[in-house]
Amino acid sequence: MSYNSQYLALLTDNTKEKEEENYRLLLFRKNGEKLFDKALNFLGTKMELSGDKILLYQEKNYKVYDFSGRLRYNGETKEGLLYLRSMTDFKMNGTELMLCFPNKVERVVLQ
DSSP states (O other): OOSSSSEEEEEEOOOOOOOOSSEEEEEEEEEEOEEEEEESSOOEEOOOOTEEEEEEEEEEEEEEEESSSSSEEEEOOOOOSSEEOOGGGOOSEEEEHHHHHHHOEEEEOOO
């Protein structure tokens, strides 16, 4: 679960028998309105709401979803991630991500 002053994101087990995916990603407004419900096969151990993105990551793999549930990026790193943050608020051309590792920080720009 991840939340901010306007949204709540949940990553849960998928209980719908007709779907092959094991998990569900849901996004709600603070008033309870569901914005999307998406079936996934990725269980991120960490989730962040950052800017207008949902960031799911686990060790060396990360996924970036927009608030309509569309997968914007599927990435992999050589080292395990400690923290992932969208820098969209500071850059208007594409999505800029800050990837934090134990001994360094990297910037990645997604178009």
